[in-house]
Amino acid sequence: MTERLRVHVDPDKCQGHARCKALAPELFELDEYGNAHEAGDGIVSPGLEDKAWLAKSNCPEIAIDVIEE
Amino acid sequence: MSDVSQPAAHPPVTDWVHDFDHTDPQWTEDPFPIWDELRAASPVVHTERFLGCYMPTTYEAVREIANDTEHFSSRRIIVRDVRPEVARNAAPPITSDPPVHKPAKQLLLPPFTPDAMKKLEPRMRAICNELIDGFIADGKVDAAARYAKYIPVRAIAHMLGIPESDSDLFINWIHMILELGIKDESKLLQAVQEMSAYFRTHIEERRSKPTDDLISYLMNAKDKEGQPLEESHVLGSLRLLLIAGIDTTWSAIGSSLWHLARTPADRERLIAEPGLIPIAVEELLRAYSPVTMAREVVKETTISGCPVKAGNMVLLSFPAANRDPKVFPDADKVVIDRRENRHAAFGLGIHRCVGSNLARMEMQVALEEWLKRIPDFRLDPAGTVTWSQGTVRGPRQLPFLLGKAM
Ligand code: SF4
Numbered sequence: 001m002t003e004r005l006r007v008h009v010d011p012d013k014c015q016g017h018a019r020c021k022a023l024a025p026e027l028f029e030l031d032e033y034g035n036a037h038e039a040g041d042g043i044v045s046p047g048l049e050d051k052a053w054l055a056k057s058n059c060p061e062i063a064i065d066v067i068e069e
Numbered sequence: 070m071s072d073v074s075q076p077a078a079h080p081p082v083t084d085w086v087h088d089f090d091h092t093d094p095q096w097t098e099d100p101f102p103i104w105d106e107l108r109a110a111s112p113v114v115h116t117e118r119f120l121g122c123y124m125p126t127t128y129e130a131v132r133e134i135a136n137d138t139e140h141f142s143s144r145r146i147i148v149r150d151v152r153p154e155v156a157r158n159a160a161p162p163i164t165s166d167p168p169v170h171k172p173a174k175q176l177l178l179p180p181f182t183p184d185a186m187k188k189l190e191p192r193m194r195a196i197c198n199e200l201i202d203g204f205i206a207d208g209k210v211d212a213a214a215r216y217a218k219y220i221p222v223r224a225i226a227h228m229l230g231i232p233e234s235d236s237d238l239f240i241n242w243i244h245m246i247l248e249l250g251i252k253d254e255s256k257l258l259q260a261v262q263e264m265s266a267y268f269r270t271h272i273e274e275r276r277s278k279p280t281d282d283l284i285s286y287l288m289n290a291k292d293k294e295g296q297p298l299e300e301s302h303v304l305g306s307l308r309l310l311l312i313a314g315i316d317t318t319w320s321a322i323g324s325s326l327w328h329l330a331r332t333p334a335d336r337e338r339l340i341a342e343p344g345l346i347p348i349a350v351e352e353l354l355r356a357y358s359p360v361t362m363a364r365e366v367v368k369e370t371t372i373s374g375c376p377v378k379a380g381n382m383v384l385l386s387f388p389a390a391n392r393d394p395k396v397f398p399d400a401d402k403v404v405i406d407r408r409e410n411r412h413a414a415f416g417l418g419i420h421r422c423v424g425s426n427l428a429r430m431e432m433q434v435a436l437e438e439w440l441k442r443i444p445d446f447r448l449d450p451a452g453t454v455t456w457s458q459g460t461v462r463g464p465r466q467l468p469f470l471l472g473k474a475m
Contacts, residue, residue, distance in 0.1 A: 015419065016421060018425070022183070033182070054409075057408075057410075057411065058351075060421075061418075062411070
């Protein structure tokens with residue numbers, strides 16, 4: 001059984017440290033203020049799972065969720 | 070008359086847990102064992118010094134305070150011996166609380182995004198190489214005074230559109246505000262006045278000749294009612310950018326080079342794997358975080374179970390949080406390829422450092438260019454390393470011998 005991952009940024013918690021974008025540029029985008037949101041629908045393509053977890057564990061604001069679907 | 074550059078002495082500390090003092094020479098020299106001692110005693114410790122001051126010692130307690138703008142105000146951001154009246158628009162947004170904080174911060178964010186910093190990178194590489202050209206043939210150098218110090222000041226001068234050749238003037242103001250000002254109000258006021266006068270001249274010039282630098286950017290900015298910012302706001306933000314941009318990254322670059330000078334294995338690894346430098350920069354930021362901000366308790370509350378009373382200051386030590394072994398395994402070691410690293414070197418919550426993307430870029434470039442041209446270096450045993458005091462911690466004298474040891 002394969003599980004699919006999805007990333008989500010909580011906009012109320014994100015303070016724009018930009019760690020997620022640096023570590024997983026495929027999964028996150030920054031707005032004009034440097035605050036992050038997930039790219040597209042947040043679905044993590046196969047092979048990028050590690051990057052998703054890495055971004056989560058490096059976000060100083062604990063703003064990133066990695067959801068197993 | 071004696072030189073006022075020596076701050077008034079505080080009695081030496083004999084009981085760190087109940088009487089700590091972040092300006093004590095022992096703390097300045099080597100704070101790490103002191104933080105461990107304080108953390109073992111309590112998540113929040115208190116001193117009567119500085120008219121009453123708390124210090125959270127754990128990552129969790131630091132996070133709680135950073136996120137609690139109701140009980141902890143940013144109107145004062147440096148722990149000092151005095152509590153003069155709070156100046157309006159002292160240095161927005163760092164000195165602002167909600168709700169005025171957000172618009173002031175949003176104004177400054179766009180020029181400091183990672184993409185904006187990418188455009189600045191070639192200029193930074195050129196500055197680093199110019200600096201290296203100035204000493205590489207000598208075989209020795211004070212890497213703090215002749216390298217680390219000039220990288221951030223020239224970067225922010227470049228962004229503000231003020232002459233990079235005025236760097237020494239700016240550095241002196243910062244020293245007066247962040248170090249001497251802790252104990253000598255007159256030094257702080259003098260520097261603030263000189264700085265404001267300097268920026269007023271530049272503002273005047275731009276009225277007749279607009280430019281595309283940050284001064285013009287702030288002059289042209291509008292508030293949410295569509296009105297231009299008050300001049301005191303523009304000046305306050307300009308002072309902030311200059312103050313915050315200099316000492317901090319100078320310290321971070323200096324501490325990183327200090328570490329690499331003493332740790333040949335890490336140095337060799339970064340030379341062999343330059344792709345690791347961005348990750349190493351995060352770890353060096355964690356281990357040697359330069360900046361400790363302050364808050365003022367404005368309403369009684371509890372933090373990690375400890376009562377805190379209004380009227381006291383808080384030494385919001387992000388550096389101590391970053392050494393909390395509950396959050397960082399082997400917190401006292403520099404693990405150059407540490408992958409999980411949610412360090413708080415740039416603060417947490419709404420006051421996250423506006424310049425963090427700039428600082429990261431400067432650190433990466435400074436280390437890359439240095440290691441490319443100077444792969445071998447070590448501390449000069451004939452010299453002395455000295456550290457700054459107070460709000461920002463980093464080496465101020467860093468004597469190195471360059472090249473392979475004979
Ligand atoms: S690392 Fe966290 S705080 Fe930083 S931009 Fe990403 S989600 Fe936001």
